Amino acid sequence: MTHFDDPGEEMRELFLETAQELLQSLNEEALKLEKRPDDGEAVRSLRRGIHTLKGDAAACGFRELSELAHKLEDALAPEHVGPNASLAELAFTAADTFAAMLAAYRDHTALPSIQSLDEILVALSAGTKRPGATKNQNHEDVATQGIDWSEYELLASRQSASLGKSVHHVSVLIDPGCTMPIAARQMVLNALNALGQVLGSRPESDSAGLARELDFLFASGLSAEEIVAKCKIPTIISQVDVETITEASEKTSLANPGAQILSGEISTTPHSNEEPARASDSVEHSADSVAAEPATDPGGLLPHHAAENILRVDAERVDALLNLVGELIIGKSMLQQAVNELSKRYPKEPLRARLADAVALQARVLSDLQRSVMKVRMVPVEQLFRRFPRLVRDVARRCGKNVQLIISGETTDLDKSLLDTIAEPLTHLIRNAVSHGIESPPERRQQGKPAEGTIHLSAYHQGNQVIISVRDDGAGIALDRVKAKAVAQHLVAASESQHMDQPEVLELLFHPGFSTADEITEISGRGVGLDVVRSVLRRLKGNVEIETRIGSGTTFHLKVPLTLAIIKALLFRIEQRLYAIPLNAVAEIARARESDLHQVENYEVLQLRDQVLPLVRLGMTASESTVPDRRIFVLVIASGGRKFGLIVDGIEGEEELVIKPLDDHMVATDLVSGASILGDGRVVLIVNLAAIMERSQKSRRKESQGGGHGLLLPQAERALGLGVPAEVRL
Amino acid sequence: MEHFAPVRRTKDGQPVRYLVVDDSVFARKNLARIIEAFGGQMAGEAADGLTAISEYSRVNPDIVLMDITMPQMEGIEAAEKIMQQHPEARVVMVSSVGYQENIVAALQRGARHFVQKPVKAEVLYEVIKYVLGEDGTVANAAGAGAGS
Numbered sequence: 048m049t050h051f052d053d054p055g056e057e058m059r060e061l062f063l064e065t066a067q068e069l070l071q072s073l074n075e076e077a078l079k080l081e082k083r084p085d086d087g088e089a090v091r092s093l094r095r096g097i098h099t100l101k102g103d104a105a106a107c108g109f110r111e112l113s114e115l116a117h118k119l120e121d122a123l124a125p126e127h128v129g130p131n132a133s134l135a136e137l138a139f140t141a142a143d144t145f146a147a148m149l150a151a152y153r154d155h156t157a158l159p160s161i162q163s164l165d166e167i168l169v170a171l172s173a174g175t176k177r178p179g180a181t182k183n184q185n186h187e188d189v190a191t192q193g194i195d196w197s198e199y200e201l202l203a204s205r206q207s208a209s210l211g212k213s214v215h216h217v218s219v220l221i222d223p224g225c226t227m228p229i230a231a232r233q234m235v236l237n238a239l240n241a242l243g244q245v246l247g248s249r250p251e252s253d254s255a256g257l258a259r260e261l262d263f264l265f266a267s268g269l270s271a272e273e274i275v276a277k278c279k280i281p282t283i284i285s286q287v288d289v290e291t292i293t294e295a296s297e298k299t300s301l302a303n304p305g306a307q308i309l310s311g312e313i314s315t316t317p318h319s320n321e322e323p324a325r326a327s328d329s330v331e332h333s334a335d336s337v338a339a340e341p342a343t344d345p346g347g348l349l350p351h352h353a354a355e356n357i358l359r360v361d362a363e364r365v366d367a368l369l370n371l372v373g374e375l376i377i378g379k380s381m382l383q384q385a386v387n388e389l390s391k392r393y394p395k396e397p398l399r400a401r402l403a404d405a406v407a408l409q410a411r412v413l414s415d416l417q418r419s420v421m422k423v424r425m426v427p428v429e430q431l432f433r434r435f436p437r438l439v440r441d442v443a444r445r446c447g448k449n450v451q452l453i454i455s456g457e458t459t460d461l462d463k464s465l466l467d468t469i470a471e472p473l474t475h476l477i478r479n480a481v482s483h484g485i486e487s488p489p490e491r492r493q494q495g496k497p498a499e500g501t502i503h504l505s506a507y508h509q510g511n512q513v514i515i516s517v518r519d520d521g522a523g524i525a526l527d528r529v530k531a532k533a534v535a536q537h538l539v540a541a542s543e544s545q546h547m548d549q550p551e552v553l554e555l556l557f558h559p560g561f562s563t564a565d566e567i568t569e570i571s572g573r574g575v576g577l578d579v580v581r582s583v584l585r586r587l588k589g590n591v592e593i594e595t596r597i598g599s600g601t602t603f604h605l606k607v608p609l610t611l612a613i614i615k616a617l618l619f620r621i622e623q624r625l626y627a628i629p630l631n632a633v634a635e636i637a638r639a640r641e642s643d644l645h646q647v648e649n650y651e652v653l654q655l656r657d658q659v660l661p662l663v664r665l666g667m668t669a670s671e672s673t674v675p676d677r678r679i680f681v682l683v684i685a686s687g688g689r690k691f692g693l694i695v696d697g698i699e700g701e702e703e704l705v706i707k708p709l710d711d712h713m714v715a716t717d718l719v720s721g722a723s724i725l726g727d728g729r730v731v732l733i734v735n736l737a738a739i740m741e742r743s744q745k746s747r748r749k750e751s752q753g754g755g756h757g758l759l760l761p762q763a764e765r766a767l768g769l770g771v772p773a774e775v776r777l
Numbered sequence: 778m779e780h781f782a783p784v785r786r787t788k789d790g791q792p793v794r795y796l797v798v799d800d801s802v803f804a805r806k807n808l809a810r811i812i813e814a815f816g817g818q819m820a821g822e823a824a825d826g827l828t829a830i831s832e833y834s835r836v837n838p839d840i841v842l843m844d845i846t847m848p849q850m851e852g853i854e855a856a857e858k859i860m861q862q863h864p865e866a867r868v869v870m871v872s873s874v875g876y877q878e879n880i881v882a883a884l885q886r887g888a889r890h891f892v893q894k895p896v897k898a899e900v901l902y903e904v905i906k907y908v909l910g911e912d913g914t915v916a917n918a919a920g921a922g923a924g925s
Contacts, residue, residue: 058803058806058807061802061803061806062803065801065802065803095846095847095848098846098873098875098876099800099801099804099846101873101894102801102804102873102894102895103801103803103804105873105894105895106803106804106807106894106895106896107803113895117873117875120873120875121875124875224900225893226893227877227880227891227893228877229877229878229881230877230880230881230884230891232881233880233881233884233885234884234890234891237884237885280890280907281903281904281906281907282892282900282903282904
């Protein structure tokens, strides 16, 4: 049996999840209201969101939240609020308070204080709510009065009696459990109107208020018992008493003069027959205005509408599916290789072609399957971007800046788990952009810029990657100050810092030691936690890049792969070992001989057309492998705004790799980011390019003398014997 | 929670079919659980008024449970449209305390009943029986009730 009073954990989870979406839309409406306090549509939308929250919370047994939402909803009722600047504040505070309460419910901790919200509520209602409160009291007075049918009503009843109907005094008691007495009254009226004619009612319709005892003067052909039966509406009416005042009778004499008096009185005394009509008129107006509002609210609708056909699936299940697809892909390449082998061995075998066809078909379906499964994991980055307008507003406010956020490309799809992971770094970058990137309004005016700073947040696809950029039009990063700081912190030698080019200087910002220093924020505006941003991106096989120009701003590009699980990779050999790198990192592949390589300072470089390309060796150092005329390949890697060459012994081809993460206890290096299994069962290690680049720069700085230095991946790998390096030291 | 004797349609002894209209997934799911406990059947659901109207024509339910506040088209308007097209429609408004005037309006336009959020199963049960009137039959414990 189900338990509605104590909803299961599943329901709670569903609630907590949907509540997040509601809070998000609260924030959005609040932002709208802040810009345009007279935006009635935003208020209504806000109220609707709070209303839904209230209902859901109540059903889940989260009483405190429901009650608070109820208060808020009341405060936002159309009759209580006009254009009011404090509404936005109220909405923001409400969203925050709700969020805190939800977190408390989820973690089973103590509920937060709702004082700040209460204060705003009180302030808001102080000016507006009083008339309503006094009116309610009046209603109660009316409700306690005895029944005193007006002359006209009595007249009408006599008339009805003359028409062959009995007139009854129907008194009903609204069920104490029913909190909507006016609606209850309407139910009774509906029931009565279906049976006969309501001649009068107490209290009257426009003052029904909170009355729980209702009296009707009712003309009908039915007997008292029948009326009782029809009016006893379950859950709404707890008691019905019918007293027959006049049996169907013969009194007709008074009818005519009565009618004359009556017509003169219509304007002052409520005419019982017209009463329902008038009431419905007035409601019609409000109903119309309510009905008209959604049409003008495309923004508010979309989330609700989109939610219509959405299936909520645990991400783990999709991951399991993708994992199986990954295994199938390995199976596919095994099959492919076997077929190739077969073709070579038995070129005349007729079965060969059929087999090859079947394999090709299977491969095609498999790649469709893979795409479909991956699509399941994709969500628009909007899910993440939605929270930033609020963030920008809050941070800007705190640092006394004026900042607008422009978002583009929010429909770009990204793997859900990736999106979740970059949320933190991206939030960080945006916060930085506001607090440090954008200058204060006076400063900006001084430089001839508009007082309001702009942050562009955009997302777009580029090849197999999604690039998310945060661009500000602020002060930019002062390179020489970064350098000076780095020297002061002994991160680089003063002499060395002279030679550093822009990418190298910016690289310093990512140095963990650099980022922890407090003054950096004042100097460069950047640096706080950038190492964390980078390490997250690295883990995702992505990267973060900086572009900056003094005076005109800074742009951070977060590059992330479309998905974590499967990459297109270039396979290559170093000292008979197989490695892979993401194909999209490779700008070109050049052939060379050992003798083409040159030594510049402590760099090994290659002259490639008109460029001098710094090189990185993954294998043995140059001096160890002195076969002067050995042919080698140089993979030109473009990463982080700079290029470098990776010296490899041979190219194996490209392949789709299903990445298997390596546990930390298997690999104690960040030079390798994962592993994969090829069709023939060989294990291939996936090289982490960003880490390699960083290491080679570091080692270059340290090694002021000596020849080209290898990273010695294979040696370390050999030490383990398994093909997985246990530890790689430089 | 108490056990509910299943309510069936009098004419053919089949489960009562419901259309649930609410913009909150959560509320719809909650109602679905309650309906199931009544031996009813979810004929369809909708998250907004417009969809509700087309769903009504499509599934032709015995009872519509209609939320008041929704995007696209509010509950009252949707209820009104449905009742215009299908005068026999039994629409029960579902809403919280704050929307009494809307409920009154809906009742004036032909809604049969209303229940308050959070919906209590035992309340809705009584409401459903009332709204179905003679078209609904409370079935006896085991399948014997069909047909009568």
